[in-house]
Amino acid sequence: MFGEKLRKLREKAGLTQKELAEMLGHSSNSYISDIEKGLFLPSKEKLRKIAKALGVPFKELEDMLFEEKLKELGIEEKELLELFREIPRMPKEDKEAIVKAYLKIKRRKQKWSG
Incomplete structure (x- = not known):
């Protein structure tokens, strides 16, 4: 903890x-x-x-x-690492979806913390 x-x-x-x-x-x-x-x-x-x-x-x-x-x-950290290892093998559309989701979350976080 x-x-x-x-x-x-x-x-x-x-x-x-x-x-x-x-x-x-x-x-x-x-x-x-x-x-x-x-x-x-x-x-x-x-x-x-x-x-x-x-x-x-x-x-x-x-x-x-x-x-x-x-x-x-x-x-778990292990699950997150597995996800990151899988990303290079994913289809381009899936990679783009992950990036878009990440950017959306990042913008929302900046909006509320700024």
Whole structure:
């Protein structure tokens, strides 16, 4: 779980929940506590700040978050890798449909996060 992994990284960095929360601009530890309990996942912007505060690469936290989101959708990483391996063997129409679906989702995400 993302929260458990975050807690381990925070403890490894020698920070309390309150200290990390303050580094992110929060006055209480509840923000970090709630993430560690799995109540919600941080935004990409907050994830960048968390990575900087913990001294870990942003990509590492982003990958952890991606794995968590896949699990929420009921998709195992193995299944996703299998899909990506199949794409080169798919007919052109199927590849185009996948790209169109991806771009549609990306635009919708930008619309709501922007």
